[in-house]
Amino acid sequence: MCLWQEPSRPLCNRPWHTQGFLDFNGEHSYTGKVRSQRLTDPGFNEKSGQQPVGLSMDWLLAFVKVVMRRNTRQIQVGSVAVGGTAPVSVQSMCNTDTRDVAATVAQIHDLEAAGCELVRCAVPDQAAAETLGAIRSGISIPLIADIHFDYQLALDSLKAGVDGLRLNPGNIGAEWKVAEVVKACSERNVPIRIGVNAGSLEKPLLEKYGHPTAEAMVESALGHIRILEGLDFCQIKVSLKASDVRRTVEAYRLLADQVDYPLHIGITEAGTTWSGTVKSAIGLGSLLLDGIGDTLRVSLTGDPVEEVRVGWEILKSLELRERGPVFISCPTCGRCQIDLIDIAEEVERRLHDLPLKLTIAVMGCVVNGPGEAREADLGIAGGQGQGLLFRNGETVRKVKQEDLADALVEEAWQMVEQRQKETS
Numbered sequence: 001m002c003l004w005q006e007p008s009r010p011l012c013n014r015p016w017h018t019q020g021f022l023d024f025n026g027e028h029s030y031t032g033k034v035r036s037q038r039l040t041d042p043g044f045n046e047k048s049g050q051q052p053v054g055l056s057m058d059w060l061l062a063f064v065k066v067v068m069r070r071n072t073r074q075i076q077v078g079s080v081a082v083g084g085t086a087p088v089s090v091q092s093m094c095n096t097d098t099r100d101v102a103a104t105v106a107q108i109h110d111l112e113a114a115g116c117e118l119v120r121c122a123v124p125d126q127a128a129a130e131t132l133g134a135i136r137s138g139i140s141i142p143l144i145a146d147i148h149f150d151y152q153l154a155l156d157s158l159k160a161g162v163d164g165l166r167l168n169p170g171n172i173g174a175e176w177k178v179a180e181v182v183k184a185c186s187e188r189n190v191p192i193r194i195g196v197n198a199g200s201l202e203k204p205l206l207e208k209y210g211h212p213t214a215e216a217m218v219e220s221a222l223g224h225i226r227i228l229e230g231l232d233f234c235q236i237k238v239s240l241k242a243s244d245v246r247r248t249v250e251a252y253r254l255l256a257d258q259v260d261y262p263l264h265i266g267i268t269e270a271g272t273t274w275s276g277t278v279k280s281a282i283g284l285g286s287l288l289l290d291g292i293g294d295t296l297r298v299s300l301t302g303d304p305v306e307e308v309r310v311g312w313e314i315l316k317s318l319e320l321r322e323r324g325p326v327f328i329s330c331p332t333c334g335r336c337q338i339d340l341i342d343i344a345e346e347v348e349r350r351l352h353d354l355p356l357k358l359t360i361a362v363m364g365c366v367v368n369g370p371g372e373a374r375e376a377d378l379g380i381a382g383g384q385g386q387g388l389l390f391r392n393g394e395t396v397r398k399v400k401q402e403d404l405a406d407a408l409v410e411e412a413w414q415m416v417e418q419r420q421k422e423t424s
C-alpha cells in the first residue's frame with residue numbers, strides 16, 4: 001500500500017499529510033530521486049485490496065523512517081526549487097549596505113561557503129536597486145530583492161536580474177502598480193514571496209482582531225494571495241513571521257491547512273545568536289516535524305553566516321538534510337579526566353566545514369564513551385590524561401590528551417580522502 005495520497009488510511013489527522021519522504025539506509029536525497037520512492041505495506045494484497053489485520057512489523061519499522069512533509073506546489077527561485085519534493089532550502093539576508101557592491105558580494109560569498117542557498121538583499125532606494133545587477137553577476141546563488149511599498153523598486157530589481165521578490169502586493173498601492181510588477185515577474189518567471197510580519201500588519205486587521213494575532217496574520221496573507229491569484233499569478237511562497245514561537249507556529253499551522261503554496265518559515269527578530277538560536281530551533285523544529293516548511297531563514301542579531309549554520313543544524317538534527325559532520329559530545333561529569341570541553345570545541349571548530357557527513361563522538365570516559373565512539377565514524381573515549389581513538393567502530397590506539405584534537409582532525413580528513421577516492 002502506498003502511503004502517498006492514501007485517504008483510506010490517513011497517517012495523522014492533518015488531511016494534507018499525504019506525501020512521505022523515505023530515508024533508505026540513512027541516505028537522504030538532495031534531489032527528488034530517492035524521495036519519490038514509495039513505501040509499501042508488505043501485508044497489503046494488491047489484487048483483492050484487502051488490508052492486513054493490524055500493521056505488520058516491517059511496515060511499522062519502515063514507517064518510523066518516514067519524514068512526512070506537507071504537499072505543496074513547487075516554484076523555482078533561479079536555480080533553486082522550493083516546495084514539492086525539493087529539499088528544505090536554507091536562506092539568509094545580507095546586513096551590508098546593498099549599495100556597497102563589494103561588501104555585499106563578499107558577505108554573500110561567506111554565506112555561500114556556509115551553505116546558504118538563497119540570499120536576500122534590502123532594496124530601500126533606487127541606488128540599491130541599481131546595484132543588484134552587479135551583485136547578481138558576482139555570486140552564484142539566487143538573489144532575492146526585498147521591497148516595501150515602492151513598485152518602481154520592484155520593477156528596477158527585476159530589470160537588474162533578481163531571481164525572486166519579497167513584496168506584499170497589498171502594500172504597494174494602486175492595482176495597476178501591482179499588475180505591472182506581476183506582469184514583469186511572469187515574463188521573467190520570477191516568484192514573489194508574500195512576507196507577513198506581525199509588526200507591520202494592516203490597520204483594519206489590527207482593529208478587527210485587537211492585536212496581531214495568528215488569525216490576523218493568516219487573514220493578511222490570504223488577502224495578499226488573493227490579489228496575486230486575481231492577476232493569475234501563482235508563483236508564490238508565503239511567510240508569516242512573529243517574534244514569538246507560539247504565535248508563529250500557530251499562524252503557519254492555520255495557513256498550511258488553507259493553501260498549498262510553499263512556505264518560507266522563520267521566527268522574525270528572534271534575538272541574539274544565543275536566544276535566537278533557541279527560539280528558532282524550537283519554532284522551526286516544531287513546524288518541520290509537522291511537515292510544514294519548504295525553505296527557512298533563521299533571523300539572528302549577528303553575523304548572518306551564523307543564521308545559515310543554525311539553519312543547517314536544525315535540518316541536520318531532524319535528519320531532513322545532510323551537510324558535513326555530525327558532532328556528538330558528552331556534557332562531562334566527575335568521571336571525566338581529560339580537558340574534554342576544550343577538545344570538543346576545538347574539533348568542532350576545525351572540522352565544521354568537512355565536505356562529507358561523518359559522525360564524530362568526543363566522549364569523556366569509559367562509561368558511555370566506547371559505545372558512542374564505536375557507533376560513530378570516528379570517536380574518542382577519555383581516560384586518565386589520555387583517550388582511546390576509535391575509527392569505524394574499531395579501537396585504533398591510545399592518544400595523549402594534548403594530541404587528541406589533532407588525532408581526530410587528521411583521521412577525519414584521511415577518512416574523507418579515502419571516501420572521495422572510493423566514490424570517484
Ligand code: SF4
Nearest residue numbers: 330332333336364365
Ligand atoms: S561519558 Fe563519562 S564523562 Fe561524559 S558525561 Fe558520561 S559518564 Fe560523564
